[in-house]
Amino acid sequence: MKIISTNIGKRIEIDWKGVMITTGIFKFPVDKPVFLDVEDVKGDAICDREEHGGIDQAVYGYSLKHYDYWRKLYPDLDWQLGMFGENLTIDDLEETKIYIGDTFKVGETILEVTKPRQPCIKLGVRFNNMKIVKQFWNSTKSGVYFKVLQTGFVSANDEFKQIKKCVENPTIAEVYEAKKIKNGI
Structure with missing residues (x-):
């Protein structure tokens, strides 16, 4: 696997149907290395620290292969990498083959898989359609949160090399x- 793009976003406020929403989900590719720190990606806006960032959600990765699935459902969107709010767009990150605790070496960093992302209203804002939230829940294309075991810089085209596999974990x-069952979805 390899990194296709590194993405960061700024803190913005959006008027969503009369409600002001502050978000950092609008992420776009950058042409320079990004620094993956212990609790976040340096220079990337995190507006809701309860749901994003922190040790177990420092970095969010999403698979480029999943983009084809979503493009068919939303053909009229202006598709760009970072659409799902991911920090790392990875060529082939498959949630059915990635285990909690799996560890990867990428660039100067070492990342450990911690959990899937749960969609929220901000994904609907990004897609300008709240249907995406339920559709996201009804797929296994959640993306992956990572803990940063070794901080450092990561760039597009860096190899995403697995160094530990934890098949004993889910x-x-x-x-x-x-989580879907627990949340009644």
Whole structure:
């Protein structure tokens, strides 16, 4: 696997149907290395620290292969990498084959898989359509949160090399499915 793009976003306020929403979900590719720190990606806006950032959600990765699935559902969007709010767009990150605790070496960093992302209203704002939130829940294309075990810089085209596999643990897709059941979705 390899990194296709590194993405960061700024803190912005959006008027969503009369309600002001502050978000950092509008992420776009950058042409320079990004620094993955212990609790976040340096220079990337995190507006809701309860749901994003922190040790177990320092970096969010999403698979480029999933973009084809979503483009078919939303063909009229202006598609760009970073659409899902991911910091790292990875060529082939498959949630059904990634286990909690799996560890990867990428650039100067070492990342450990911690959990799937749960969609929220801000994904609907990004897509300008709240249907995406339920559709996201009804797929296994959640993306992956990572803990940063070793900080450092990561760039587009860096190899995303697995150095530890934890098959004794559930996959990201299995954890995501369990959260759906727990949340009654």
